[in-house]
Amino acid sequence: MIKEFFKAILYKPLFNLLVFFAWLVPGHSVGWSIILLTLLTRAILWAPSVKALKAPLQMKAHQDELKAVQEKHKDDRTAQAQATMAFYKERGINPLSGCLTLLIQLPVILILYQVFRTGLHTIRPDLIYSFTPHLDSVNPLFFGIDLSKPNKIVLPILAGLAQFLQARHYATISAQPSGKSNDPMAMMTKQMQYLFPFMTYFIALSLPAGLALYWITTTVVSLVQQVLVARNFKPNKSSVAVTVRQKR
Secondary structure (H helix, E strand, O other), rough: OHHHHHHHOOOHHHHHHHEEEEEEHHHHHHHHHHHHHHHHHHHOHHHHHHHHHHHHHHHHOOOHHHHHHHHHHHHHHHHHHHHHHHHHHHHHHOHHHHHHHHHHHHHHHHHHHHHHHHHHOOOHHHOOOOOOOOOOOOOOOOOOOOOOOOOOOHHHHHHHHHHHHHHHHHHHHHOOOOOOOOOHHHHHHHHHHOOOOOHHHHHHHHOOHHHHHHHHHHOOOOOHHHHHHOOOOOOOOOOOOOOOOOHH
């Protein structure tokens, strides 16, 4: 039931868009079709992604105030947690917004994986809408690279590099709550800057190159979005005092 639901509302529409874009572009290249489809999905998810990016920027802008609030209640974990959440609420910060956006994007990414895996090999008539213009087959070559097969050099390296640049920039706009060199969260964030690119590279080695092209495109768009949001960001201001119920 759930499988059929996702097939109807996500899988078939995305598959038809992939086929339509392949029909539309010169040379019927599935590579350009993947890029257009990725740009379209990123445009649809642009607003929630911007909202998620503002959360770490808000936290960084107010990190000194947050430290002071947490320091005030350092001897009472419950009061400290209450003060922290009250502070987030006052400043309009949702620390979970990034997770919520990921939950929105995750099924789309999984569906796109299935779409690319199917669409790069053959055009399945049972998945095509009657009004979708299409071809009997698509051109899997993109600048000499067969996107239906794993690429061992160019695209995996580009995917890993794009992931590294995106993660590195994200680290610069993210809050560092403690400012200490031995802070576990700061250390983990720094490690992820290098771990994720390597993971991306090795995963891209074994998947169809079309998925590596998708990952490069979506990561570059994410990087551009991060730069634009950071450049135009203005912190929330509030004159409301943070109050916490004290222990009796």
